Amino acid sequence: MSQVSFTRSWVESANGHTDFPLQNLPLGIFSMAGGAPRSGVAIGDRVFDLQAALQAGLFDGAAGEAVTAMENGQLNAFFDLGRTPRVALRERLLELLREDSPLREKIQAEGETLLPPAADCQMHLPAKINDYTDFYVGIEHAQNVGKLFRPDNPLLPNYKYVPIGYHGRASTVRPSGTDVRRPNGQTLPAGQTEPTFGPCARLDYELELGIWIGKGNALGEPIAVGDAAEHIAGFCLLNDWSARDIQAWEYQPLGPFLSKSFLTSVSPWVVTAEALEPFRRPQPARPEGDPQPLPYLLDKRDQAGGAFDIELEVLLLTEAMREQNLPAHRLTLSNTQYMYWTVAQMVAHHSVNGCQLQAGDLFGSGTLSGPESGQFGSLLEITEGGKKAIELASGEVRKFLEDGDEIILRARCRGEAGASIGFGECRGKILPAR
Amino acid sequence: MSQVSFTRSWVESANGHTDFPLQNLPLGIFSMAGGAPRSGVAIGDRVFDLQAALQAGLFDGAAGEAVTAMENGQLNAFFDLGRTPRVALRERLLELLREDSPLREKIQAEGETLLPPAADCQMHLPAKINDYTDFYVGIEHAQNVGKLFRPDNPLLPNYKYVPIGYHGRASTVRPSGTDVRRPNGQTLPAGQTEPTFGPCARLDYELELGIWIGKGNALGEPIAVGDAAEHIAGFCLLNDWSARDIQAWEYQPLGPFLSKSFLTSVSPWVVTAEALEPFRRPQPARPEGDPQPLPYLLDKRDQAGGAFDIELEVLLLTEAMREQNLPAHRLTLSNTQYMYWTVAQMVAHHSVNGCQLQAGDLFGSGTLSGPESGQFGSLLEITEGGKKAIELASGEVRKFLEDGDEIILRARCRGEAGASIGFGECRGKILPAR
Structure with a gap:
């Protein structure tokens, strides 16, 4: 068990009273007006768009493998990969979204493309439930x-x-x-x-x-x-x-x-x-x-x-x-x-x-x-x-x-x-x- | 309720003691050595290969729609079509496989391609079972x-x-x-x-x-x-x-x-x-x-x-x-x-x-x-x-x-x-x- 510690994110809303500070990084499937369901991570009052971030070249290695497995708008294949790619994805997300991230400006340059407001996102079931x-x-x-x-x-x-x-x-x-x-x-x-x-x-x-x-x-x-x-x-x-x-x-x-x-x-x-x-x-x-x-x-x-x-x-x-x-x-x-x-x-x-x-x-x-x-x-x-x-x-x-x-x-x-x-x-x- | 009547098939094994005479025509998913699962119909000691028959031009209209819905090696999409295409497929199969079928020779010309022996076929679950x-x-x-x-x-x-x-x-x-x-x-x-x-x-x-x-x-x-x-x-x-x-x-x-x-x-x-x-x-x-x-x-x-x-x-x-x-x-x-x-x-x-x-x-x-x-x-x-x-x-x-x-x-x-x-x-x- 690790200690509970707090790391600030450059996504400001993640640092206040929120269910989704940088320590959380929960995964989900969302869609925006008329678009297809895609995978994302909740951060403050935003959703970090994983598919778009993959296309922007922000993931490789095991983290990239994790996001690639989500490409059909369901987390099943990602879940099936087990723990290692999930941990790699988490570590990469912590790196990308922490306050002193060297990639902050690159991400911010994309405007809301990579970080749409959660209020604009419709949430779906994260996976096809077999049983x-x-x-x-x-x-x-x-x-x-x-x-x-x-x-x-x-x-x-x-x-x-x-x-x-x-x-x-x-x-x-x-x-x-x-x-x-x-x-x-x-x-x-x-x-x-x-x-x-x-x-x-x-x-x-x-x-x-x-x-x-x-x-x-x-x-x-x-x-x-x-x-x-x-x-x-x-x-x-x-x-x-x-x-x-x-x-x-x-x-x-x-x-x-x-x-x-x-x-x-x-x-x-x-x-x-x-x-x-x-x-x-x-x-x-x-x-x-x-x-x-x-x-x-x-x-x-x-x-x-x-x-x-x-x-x-x-x-x-x-x-x-x-x-x-x-x-x-x-x-x-x-x-x-x-x-x-x-x-x-x-x-x-x-x-x-x-x-x-x-x-x-x-x-x-x-x-x-x-x-x-x-x-x-x-x-x-x-x-x-x-x-x-x-x-x-x-x-x-x-x-x-x-x-x-x-x-x-x-x-x-x-x-x-x-x-x-x-x-x-x-x-x-x-x-x-x- | 219709009367139980018997119509002979040109597939000889369908006319003797069998679970699968022409009156039955049950649907299933089978594969042959190393091949992908595909849909078929049991007739006597043979399996009529529906996908191959579709490619040979033997189905059109609602019957063709029915077989097309089976193309992913599962019957779910076909099941979801309801009764009408299923009945159309049955009627067409009766036409193709009855003793006096005008298409008998066309089918037989394909040899075992359209009618592999059931003994050579591995059977799978017919559908993905959700619940x-x-x-x-x-x-x-x-x-x-x-x-x-x-x-x-x-x-x-x-x-x-x-x-x-x-x-x-x-x-x-x-x-x-x-x-x-x-x-x-x-x-x-x-x-x-x-x-x-x-x-x-x-x-x-x-x-x-x-x-x-x-x-x-x-x-x-x-x-x-x-x-x-x-x-x-x-x-x-x-x-x-x-x-x-x-x-x-x-x-x-x-x-x-x-x-x-x-x-x-x-x-x-x-x-x-x-x-x-x-x-x-x-x-x-x-x-x-x-x-x-x-x-x-x-x-x-x-x-x-x-x-x-x-x-x-x-x-x-x-x-x-x-x-x-x-x-x-x-x-x-x-x-x-x-x-x-x-x-x-x-x-x-x-x-x-x-x-x-x-x-x-x-x-x-x-x-x-x-x-x-x-x-x-x-x-x-x-x-x-x-x-x-x-x-x-x-x-x-x-x-x-x-x-x-x-x-x-x-x-x-x-x-x-x-x-x-x-x-x-x-x-x-x-x-x-x-």
């Missing part, structure tokens, strides 16, 4: 939800042995800003034995960390927990929108299906493992009596530095709040430290049966709630399954999401003055059901 | 498995309302002939409270119908049950290999995960909806007391002809049986008539929440068992969860699959003399765990 897997490693969430069903025995017997996960729907993952159409579906009204069909009445968010898989593995060849870092390209925020009433009726015996597959939102910037390096932490000690992970999930380096200290926040903005110019209401302030399993353990578990992971696969962590009120990562937990209403400054109350409500996820890694980094936002607004 | 969904519509299987856990109440309350399904792993679907590496994983030994890690000891097959999705839908726009036919490209056999011991320990609360994701095998030929038209049947009458489907799942034409009469067979061939030249042992003889929901209902349900389906998505029906002994579509059912051993002519016994065992799925639609069609095989042999 999306949603885990359940937020132990506080598992306990909170378990309590609603089994007050005396909230955690199932496998929880502390198995990094529980399930296959999600890849086709409906969309970037931040995509509206959320309220789904229709079957639900079982309280006290009834026959379901009805109609709009979801218990629409919820789930606060998750997203993980982009880098280099894949061959079918039948597991990834060891100690080798997982080579297979992890980066991170994002993920909102696993959930229709609780549809879920309750459909999920036995094979798990959630239509209650989750109408939309999954991700923040569009891929925050790299390198940017997060200073915010790595040892895995929180397991409470006394908890079992040790089985050997295939155990790695000393992972135990020592496989967790992250990332602050996670959820905000709610209703139609009335927007009209009254009220600030967004904070629903959740949580942290990635509530993950019971590390990302390396998730990768090792997922592939231990020989399952093939591919570059551009997406993992969700599962909802990351803390143990305290104010730290709960879903309305299901905050309102105790719809029993307790949330009061808003607009005079409104909420148990679940209403049409017009917008949910905003944010994340922040806190370093010394100026050295904090963020993830950008993951937003979505609810549209009425069809 | 794979496994349903659970085999009600006899659901009851048989339910009885093992809940003898008095085998079916859960949602079963007769919801076409139950879950997201599967797309990256590990492979064509027939791919070996099955026995997976390692966590299992809970009987009577223990802590799991162990090692090779699966209860490896099983599951006999399923596979469905290839044709034209996709936009996010948020459900497909009506009456429109589903436009979105279904064709059918195959599917073996949902299952690690029962891993499944039992991992599946609560989010469903099967690693117990299914090590491999899923499919037969490589896409049997079209048109070829299956004569084998359509009314949906079996729901037993007295069963609820009517909710309106979004109900369509008169689907009720009248949305089911299929397809005979399904599973054979086992062990290493010792191969050495002793014994014939394969039939484990299962079942039928698609045991589907409680039609394929159109599966499509309508899957998309009713706005979930986007894409051309090349794969559905599994779920295990299709019949009610009688001899009709069970998995060893879990046949051996009652490993209690009753199967005796083989080789003197061996089986409760679950052993290394070296090969499972072969076959399917047959029985018409009048000569007018039966088959699906080809879906085979897989078990390799020892790593």
Whole structure:
């Protein structure tokens, strides 16, 4: 783990209050009015256009190879290159964009060609997602939800042995800003034995960390927990929108299906493992009596530095709040430290049966709630399954999401003055059901 | 529904005992020694090379459009064209390959160029699979498995309302002939409270119908049950290999995960909806007391002809049986008539929440068992969860699959003399765990 230090950039907006100082350099796919999607790096309030910079001769060697792999407007092939070209690209970007860069004038001479304002850029999914897997490693969430069903025995017997996960729907993952159409579906009204069909009445968010898989593995060849870092390209925020009433009726015996597959939102910037390096932490000690992970999930380096200290926040903005110019209401302030399993353990578990992971696969962590009120990562937990209403400054109350409500996820890694980094936002607004 | 009739082909092997008479014309992707994957049609013991036939000027209009869409060695773009070009291609193929075809000599003049022996062709997956969904519509299987856990109440309350399904792993679907590496994983030994890690000891097959999705839908726009036919490209056999011991320990609360994701095998030929038209049947009458489907799942034409009469067979061939030249042992003889929901209902349900389906998505029906002994579509059912051993002519016994065992799925639609069609095989042999 390196120290959190701050290096100034000649891009002035990168030196103030921003998610994207020089230390971050997250990768993404953007387009400008009418243009084709292309790769870029967020820096302050600008996007550094990697394709244009390659054409301007600013990259060669491994960094050039990295940018060349992005030429089809997707990061998959770049992800598949593994760690070395990614690190080379980062080092070259630090060189190009730091305050005393010898290339500053050359870049600035191109005007906005190489550094368009982020406000003019439309963000896309960073990669073609082949498979999306949603885990359940937020132990506080598992306990909170378990309590609603089994007050005396909230955690199932496998929880502390198995990094529980399930296959999600890849086709409906969309970037931040995509509206959320309220789904229709079957639900079982309280006290009834026959379901009805109609709009979801218990629409919820789930606060998750997203993980982009880098280099894949061959079918039948597991990834060891100690080798997982080579297979992890980066991170994002993920909102696993959930229709609780549809879920309750459909999920036995094979798990959630239509209650989750109408939309999954991700923040569009891929925050790299390198940017997060200073915010790595040892895995929180397991409470006394908890079992040790089985050997295939155990790695000393992972135990020592496989967790992250990332602050996670959820905000709610209703139609009335927007009209009254009220600030967004904070629903959740949580942290990635509530993950019971590390990302390396998730990768090792997922592939231990020989399952093939591919570059551009997406993992969700599962909802990351803390143990305290104010730290709960879903309305299901905050309102105790719809029993307790949330009061808003607009005079409104909420148990679940209403049409017009917008949910905003944010994340922040806190370093010394100026050295904090963020993830950008993951937003979505609810549209009425069809 | 049309009558089952038989038209002779000038390809002689198509007129005898074959899965692929002129009435079938299934589509697939094949390659020959060192060549690139290309599209073809199975006819008798030959493969009609569509790309080569296009170059020879044998297709124009909508049929030409259909073959042109296959030029990248995948059927996705062709699937996405919907029904009309597929029907045009079928009509043209019937014209080209029937006994009195005016083009017979032109085609034969090319020798084996247009009609290589199937034995020389390696088959590939017909499409890039974006998402794979496994349903659970085999009600006899659901009851048989339910009885093992809940003898008095085998079916859960949602079963007769919801076409139950879950997201599967797309990256590990492979064509027939791919070996099955026995997976390692966590299992809970009987009577223990802590799991162990090692090779699966209860490896099983599951006999399923596979469905290839044709034209996709936009996010948020459900497909009506009456429109589903436009979105279904064709059918195959599917073996949902299952690690029962891993499944039992991992599946609560989010469903099967690693117990299914090590491999899923499919037969490589896409049997079209048109070829299956004569084998359509009314949906079996729901037993007295069963609820009517909710309106979004109900369509008169689907009720009248949305089911299929397809005979399904599973054979086992062990290493010792191969050495002793014994014939394969039939484990299962079942039928698609045991589907409680039609394929159109599966499509309508899957998309009713706005979930986007894409051309090349794969559905599994779920295990299709019949009610009688001899009709069970998995060893879990046949051996009652490993209690009753199967005796083989080789003197061996089986409760679950052993290394070296090969499972072969076959399917047959029985018409009048000569007018039966088959699906080809879906085979897989078990390799020892790593």
